[in-house]
Amino acid sequence: MLEGPIPKTFGQLKGLKYLSLAGNRLNDSIPPSLGQLESLMVLDLSLNTLSGEIPNKLLNFKNLTVLLLNNNKLSGLLPYGLAHIAALKSFNVSFNDLSGPLPLNNYLMKCDNVQGNNLTMPCTTYSVQKSGSLATNDASSPTTTTTTTTSDSNKPRTFTAIEIASLASASAIVSVLVALIILFIYTWKRKPKRDLIFIRKEVTVFEDIGVQLTFESVVRATRECNRSNCIGSGGFGATYKVEITPGVLLAIKRLAIGRFHGAQQFHAEVRTLGRLRHPNLVTLIGYHASENKMFLIYNYLPGGNLEKFIQERSTRGVDWCTLHKIALDIARALTYLHNTCVPRVLHRDVKPSNILLDEDFNAYLSDFGLARLLGTSETHATTGVAGTFGYVAPEYAITCRVSDKADVYSYGVVLLELFSDKKALDPSFSPYGDGFNIVAWACMLLQQGRAKEFFTAGLWDVGPCNDLKEVLHLAVVCTVDSLFKRPTMKQVAHRLKKLQPPLL
DSSP, X not given: OOXXXXXXXXXXXXXXXXXXXXXXXXXXXXXXXXXXXXXXXXXXXXXXXXXXXXXXXXXXXXXXXXXXXXXXXXXEEOOGGGGGOTTOOEEEOOSSEEEEOOOOOXXXXXXXXXXXXXXXXXXXXXXXXXXXXXXXXXXXXXXXXXXXXXXXXXXXXOOOHHHHHHHHHHHXXXXXXXXXXXXXXXXXXXXXXXXXXXXXXXXXXXXXXXXXXXXXXXXXXXXXXXXXXXXXXXXXXXXXXXXXXXXXXXXXXXXXXXXXXXXXXXXXXXXXXXXXXXXXXXXXXXXEEOSSOEEEEEEOOTXXXXXXXXXXXXXXXXXXXXXXXXXXXXXXXXXXXXXXXXXOOOOSOOXXXXXXXXXXXXXEEOSTTHHHHHOSSOSTTOSSSSSOTTTSOHHHHHHOOOOHHHHHHHHHHHHHHHHSSXXXXXXXXXXXXXXXXXXXXXXXXXXXTOGGGGSOTTHHXXXXXXXXXXXXXXXXXHTOSOTTTSOOHHHHHHHHHHTOOOOO
């Protein structure tokens, strides 16, 4: 909740490598003095209210790999030199008030990275239009030449206005065609080089599991995949339980072909996810991506997912300690993604089916980062953005502007489902009218002093009642409409930690 301008004195921290001030209320302009941080590798100023222009001195960075300025109020021209920062791998200036042309960079200047601005040309057609307009100007400029006047007999022939216009149009058309041919040849020559990554039949491994993972061994194991060993299915693809060698079980998620924005971007982002390690995150062991097959390799968890756990709760005795442990585990995982990762990761699809359990009811968050990795418009049951109906925060569904508080909302819905016998969009809510969901139901019971009726059968009777009511209040606060009133996941984890039952 930091407010005010960014201190200019930050420019004196010569050895600074990572600077993240995202998700605060910082205002005023970006200090040009930040351009003095020659060692800086990550600069994240997203989700503030910064205004003014992007300082040209930021183009001096030699080691910068991540530059995130999205969701501010920045104005002025988008600096052309951004396309020439050699080390830059991740870049986002979306949802500002920037103008001007889009710097030409096939890997960084994507539509998703610059949307919500006032750029002079659509980013998808910019390079072609620019070539055409330049060619038009070059071709039409000779028509402005005037002829000198001599005697009538030696007088050079002058052109009528119609002839001049016809010549200019013909020259422009020829120039545009030449430009398009050059662009086509350039693209055609580059395509095989970019697709080389997808031709190689190999598996990239992030963690040694004691067994060699090859493309052939994984494909051979997954050929036997059928409905019986499908352990999950969603918008990103189906996940199967696979025995890669006797006694070694893995979870293989098959991804739909062609659902990423670019080869280099896909590989860069999946490698970022492969480096993430936390006790409550499902481990991404490796991956493969080729022109006809894509899959992610995870560690297998025998306890199934939280959705199945909630459905089968009536058949097993579930106590406060188990439910609290699951809630705290997921809060810790999201806190790690939001606060510790550089660049930070927003899940964007937190729901019970994306939370896995082991045999001791330890909870693990899965599918983190896939919404950005595979694109934001192709997930199952989406609202036009990444996410699932019933779990998507109101402001995200309306504006498509994602923040960590959208994950907090989704977590709050999961918390409500975990402690009650209702689903996010439970059929029993239909008498209350359209739009009534588990959040509205929880708020209604609290306001009417009927908190006891919220919890799953028998849970209130064994207590502790005060702690259960505190969890219900916490879940409701996580799902308030105003994202500024929602706590952060770090604050949620801290409050749950205070409610932790004593060890037996």
